[in-house]
Amino acid sequence: MRVTRTSRAARVAAVIGALVLIVLIAAPWWAGRADLRLLGEIFLYLALASLWNLMAGYAGLVSVGQQAFVGFGGYMLFALTIFGGLPPVVAIAGAAILGALIAVPVALLLFRLRGAYFAIGTWVMAEVFRLSFAQISALGGGSGSSLPADIVRSIADSRETREAVAYWMALGAAMLVIAAVYLFLRSRQGLALMAIRDNELAAGSLGIDIWRTKFVVYIATAGLTAMVGALIFLQKLRISPDAAFSVNDWTAFVIFIVVIGGIGTIEGPIIGTLVFFALRETLADLGTTYLIVLGLVAIVVMLKAPRGIWGLIRARYDIQLFPLGYRVIPDQKD
């Protein structure tokens, strides 16, 4: 009898995943401009969803204010490149670090709130960010600013190359986030997190420092979210407080992705992102009706299938594509 973490499904998935990754890396050569942009957008949403899922599904920190860090990251990109003279790629890393730093005082304040009050508190914080940045005239105040042409050109000379670079950065970000989430959950910290999620009281009595674990998750998520935010606004080339800190774009859609895909699993956000974009591409012309449908679907899923699509699959077939659990394999002769 032996104990293993992986399974056949996981190994197959890994192989397929590697092949898909190769195809995706090659996308600038086979995909059209619009498709490339769409894929990039998908990757960035996937990253945001995976991060939100880590916080809510694993750490029990439900935030409806992650747009604070998305916008913050975007603004830091602009600030660091325009005023700091940093190359955009470096500025993105800088945005990540600054995002993590600003998250420290934010977390210290917000962690005084619990449960749903914590959630609304994160929203308030996002509003504070939005209102504050709207006061900074150097960055365009209430109407925002555009990324200067010379900074855009410094990424690469031709538009084609720039778009490929932006695409690869988006793909890289998604890979980085998923890998980071996966490795974190496999680590001791991650095990502690899952223990907390399953039974906070028991976890606490085992000596797991709940507060610190959640704090670390919040800070790390904030930093990576800021990084994604920087990438988003690098793509958009223009930033404004309302766009940067939009609840709809950076929180509502992300939440729907995670809920529909399956909260508390790594596979869930991936499925959710695909479903979300499939819906968007087919339904978006309907405007507000599309959002109402999204809201209804999220409510129905939460009430009837709270573990999402992946949860339904997993309950039926008991598979994990990202090996996180442990399995006991009996010997042949048992």
Add this chain to the structure above:
Amino acid sequence: MDWVNAIVQGTLLGGLYALFAAGLSLIFGVMRLVNIAHGDLIVLAAYLGLTVVAATGWHPLLALVIVVPVMGALGYALQRGVLNQTLGDDLLPPLLVTFGLSVIIQNALLEGYTADPQKISAGALETASFQVAGLSLGVLPVLTFAMAVAVIGGLQWMFYHTALGRAFRAVSDNQEIAQLMGLNRRHVFGLAMALSLGVVAIAGVLLGIRTSFDPSAGGARLIFGFEAVIIGGLGNLWGTLAGGVILGVAQTLGAKIDPGWQLLAGHIAFLIVLAVRPNGLFPRVSG
């Protein structure tokens, strides 16, 4: 004198915020539910008021006679139809379901009324004012504040001097044992939500008379109500009134310094209270 005026106006504004908060506080007290769609329901009530006024030609305050029961019935149906299914130990379902509700309400209002800002006209009430000790007080803000005091006083009285209030407190303490007293908790929760939305109806109509509103205004109203509750302290309705007043005063003082600072000043006051008094200024229970 200007500063005194700002403080007075802020206090009266606090009455409106207390009305936003009272419904939120009630629901949290009875069933530990935080309704993220609360602000959007306030806006919905405002639109409802607008529609009733347009259809009947009545004065908006009279329209309350229709809006309050309709919102109350909506609350009961919502609770029994959807929200009761989310209650339990897990905090995600009620949060995410009410969030979904928020999106639905906002977009349904957008569909029905377009994004144009609207206002409920109340004739003379909108601008009427009277002089007290050299200050000019608007009738509407004073009325709103009086309504807030009356509503909170009424809720307090209900909670502590009626059978329904006993039922609310009992169910909030121990759902299971409350059932042994013959209390159907699904019905009791429905009544609590009906009451909450009745208060929301009053808040919404008064809001609609006071300022212009549009489908996306819900988020800010939720935040103001929430901030008033947290500043005042959980589980204390009078504390919520105090919280609303503090928030209102912070906002008007901030606006005096710089009009663009109004909202930010309120948020900062909230954050300061959160930092030094995380349980609020007059807490009765810990959240």
Add this chain to the structure above:
Amino acid sequence: MAEPLLSLNGLTARYGDFQALYGVDMHLAEGEVLAIIGANGAGKTTLMRSVSGLIGNAAEQVMYRGAAIGALRADQVAGLGIALVPEGRQLFPSLSVEENLLIGGRARRRGPWSLGAVFDLFPILEERRAVPSTALSGGQQQMVAIGRALMANPDLILFDEISLGLAPVIIRSIYDALPGIIGEGMSAVIVEQDITKALSVSDRVYCLQEGRVSLEGASRDVSRAEISQAYFGVA
């Protein structure tokens, strides 16, 4: 024999994967006082919760006055005239002593019990009527819990481990008052760990052991030896 007031027919109950009751058969005639004894975990409280509706069971597993009530909700069962004094008292902390009693009388069924009658029975409660219920001593809280159940003027009253956590002198005084409480016409089921007390006030006794009935008999007739064997399951 007249139809029993309450009968349990093959009552089973589970908590997830754990089965607590394995087909319990019991009956109670009108006006009878039944004692149910058994060790911790034998299923006594599960049985009380099943009868009072806090746990749902198959409808015909609990028959009351000829009606199948096993699947009814607790608030519906309460409306039929069955009241439970729950294990551990479980008063409402937000309510005062008086309010706890008042809420017990919500259903406003007719009968001898009223606020005044409860205060006559337990005068100390009248003195402390406005006090938050959880500020009382254990014995006083038990009085409130009993009073709260009486206020519903039930036909059948269920006592779940009322002696738990109380000093012997308090237990004695409560059990001394019990025959007067149950009085005329009321039927009662008393779940107890204190065997002597349980036998002293009851007509018949059942013993539960690991979710099954291991003994049934008239309280005054069962012997110590029979009880030991049934209680612990040893020969």
